[in-house]
Amino acid sequence: MKNHFLWLAAGAVLAWACAAQGAGTILGTKHDFTGLNQRAGVTAMSGVAFSDLGSSCVYCHIPPEKGNVDSSELGGNPGWNRFLPATGAYNLYDSNTLDNKVKTPSPISLLCLSCHDGTMAVDMTVFKPNGWRSSEDAAMHLRIHGEDDMMNCAKCHNGRVAHNIAIKHLDTDLTNDHPISMTYAGLTHGDPDFRAPDGPYGFDNGVKLYDNKVECATCHNVHNPDITLLLRAPAARLCETCHIK
Ligand code: HEC
Ligand code: HEC
Ligand code: HEC
Ligand code: HEC
Ligand code: HEC
Numbered sequence: 001m002k003n004h005f006l007w008l009a010a011g012a013v014l015a016w017a018c019a020a021q022g023a024g025t026i027l028g029t030k031h032d033f034t035g036l037n038q039r040a041g042v043t044a045m046s047g048v049a050f051s052d053l054g055s056s057c058v059y060c061h062i063p064p065e066k067g068n069v070d071s072s073e074l075g076g077n078p079g080w081n082r083f084l085p086a087t088g089a090y091n092l093y094d095s096n097t098l099d100n101k102v103k104t105p106s107p108i109s110l111l112c113l114s115c116h117d118g119t120m121a122v123d124m125t126v127f128k129p130n131g132w133r134s135s136e137d138a139a140m141h142l143r144i145h146g147e148d149d150m151m152n153c154a155k156c157h158n159g160r161v162a163h164n165i166a167i168k169h170l171d172t173d174l175t176n177d178h179p180i181s182m183t184y185a186g187l188t189h190g191d192p193d194f195r196a197p198d199g200p201y202g203f204d205n206g207v208k209l210y211d212n213k214v215e216c217a218t219c220h221n222v223h224n225p226d227i228t229l230l231l232r233a234p235a236a237r238l239c240e241t242c243h244i245k
Pocket of ligand 4: 109113157168169170179215218229235236
């Protein structure tokens with residue numbers, strides 16, 4: 001796990017260097033909060049709903065000018081620019097046939113949940129970039145939540161003023177979602193119902209394992225919008241990457 005984050009940190013530094021060459025394919029996607037206002041043709045979002053931090057990357061990654069800071073000292077998710085959601089609160093998928101049961105999502109999935117469980121504001125980052133002025137702070141700091149009140153993006157994103165955001169709100173109850181953070185059952189042909197991965201990082205089609213585990217980012221790549229819903233393989237083929245039946 002530790003190595004993974006070191007590797008990520010090193011990768012992140014590299015990317016800042018080549019972001020200009022398109023390393024940030026996140027630009028123009030729904031995770032590009034800096035470009036959102038212009039794209040959506042409204043001025044209502046950053047300024048009101050969330051702070052425009054001037055860089056799309058820092059809503060997830062630690063700003064590069066902060067160097068080797070440890071976000072966990074400030075209650076952050078280690079290696080990321082986001083706070084840890086109240087982890088005890090998750091209700092993860094379970095069933096009688098599930099072999100590997102987990103209680104708490106891993107940090108890389110908590111990164112996603114820090115926005116998608118609807119408990120924290122989208123712009124609630126551990127560090128703000130240098131040069132960002134607090135006088136530019138948003139009037140409100142809204143959360144991805146389908147409830148139409150002043151705490152939530154659904155104030156507008158209710159299907160009338162703007163597209164409904166409720167389906168992006170996974171909630172802290174994940175029992176309806178694919179299980180996450182369990183060790184992959186098909187390692188070294190361990191389980192006949194699962195394919196063995198092609199290598200230590202997962203499958204040749206891009207479906208990725210993290211420390212041998214299945215996480216949100218196993219199926220989704222927020223950096224690549226080529227496949228709808230940011231999936232790593234088309235939905236029709238995704239499942240059979242791992243499941244044999
Ligand atoms: C919504 C959250 C999010 C945002 C915003 C984001 N990233 Fe990432 N980034 C991730 C995740 C998750 C990973 C790990 C992906 C993986 O393991 O494949 C990652 C990995 C990386 C890596 C490691 C190499 C790789 O591709 O795996 C680099 C470099 C990187 N991001 C650069 C950037 C840059 C530059 C931006 C802004 C243009 C940015 N990221 C915006 C979530 C984000
Ligand atoms: C900083 C907040 C934030 C983080 C962190 C974050 N997301 Fe999102 N995500 C959003 C928002 C906002 C949307 C768009 C909601 C809308 O407009 O309906 C979104 C949309 C999505 C979508 C749908 C994309 C589409 O084209 O409709 C997927 C899939 C997704 N996120 C997965 C992830 C995964 C996986 C991670 C972790 C690697 C992650 N997100 C981390 C805020 C976040
Ligand atoms: C004051 C009203 C308002 C608020 C509050 C608001 N939005 Fe929006 N948003 C809009 C409008 C209007 C559009 C354009 C119509 C649409 O895409 O549905 C839009 C579009 C978007 C898009 C689509 C942009 C694209 O190019 O696909 C995303 C993503 C988004 N909003 C995210 C958010 C998030 C996340 C929040 C809460 C942090 C939020 N919005 C709060 C009004 C608002
Ligand atoms: C096993 C693969 C897999 C895993 C693991 C996974 N997803 Fe997904 N996700 C999908 C697929 C497939 C879809 C599209 C079909 C659907 O909505 O069920 C999807 C849809 C989504 C959507 C968009 C909903 C919509 O219809 O607009 C979001 C947001 C999302 N996932 C976030 C996450 C987050 C956050 C996690 C981790 C807590 C996660 N996913 C884990 C496969 C996965
Ligand atoms: C990266 C590999 C991977 C992918 C891709 C994947 N799964 Fe899974 N899935 C698993 C693992 C591992 C388990 C947990 C098995 C265990 O521990 O018993 C699981 C469990 C499940 C379960 C619960 C089974 C039970 O015993 O309760 C369902 C249902 C499921 N997956 C459906 C899907 C669907 C539908 C898709 C495609 C959208 C998909 N999976 C994609 C690896 C994957």
